[in-house]
Amino acid sequence: MQAFLEYVVTGLVQHPEVVTITPVERDGATIYELRLHPQDVGKIIGRQGMTINAIRSLLQAGSARKGLRCTLEIVEDTPPG
């Protein structure tokens, strides 16, 4: 599922070189933590969350076939200080 997310996210943003996706296991589910260039956050969320919800929906359809539970979260690291 990570390869799917990488393909979609890097295909939609202006700064694909700084995209990182980190899988974190929690309660039997995999949460993919997505870090982006600040200018790209809005692009991935989309109007009324349309884009990120569509990505989540496909992620679920694909992972359910393999009996997995996965979700995607955008992480915005606050700058130190």
Added chain:
Amino acid sequence: MPAEPKSTLEKLLNLLGFDATVQEGHAEDGVLLDVKTEDSGRLIGRQGQTLSDLQYITNRLLFQQDASVPKVLVDVSGYRAQAREALIKKAREAAEKVRRWGDVVELEPLNAFDRRIVHQALKDDPNIETHSVEVQGTDKKAILLRPRH
């Protein structure tokens, strides 16, 4: 890089783990990509939601590659065409009820795309008026069929 609708969709399906083939054809205003897979139910999703999401993401990716690329319509084994026929049939049956009994009939909540199909299907019916109304307590809309006076 020129946008390649068919290979973009194939790549998405492959990465999602679907064993699928894509056939390219012509739609009214763009490219039609029809997906054949053994797991079509899962790819279509409840009321076609997953299919809509797949179409949306495919178009977003293509637009990013080339802003002038025509819109892509994604279907799974003719599901969209069938769903459209079924919706029109349901609208006509409701219209018949209105005509026969003079009742007001409310259809189930539909998205904007599907409401348009219903309005279009009944717009030339001299006996029926169609209105979109908000379903109370939700942000959804349904269509009301009323006798036309």
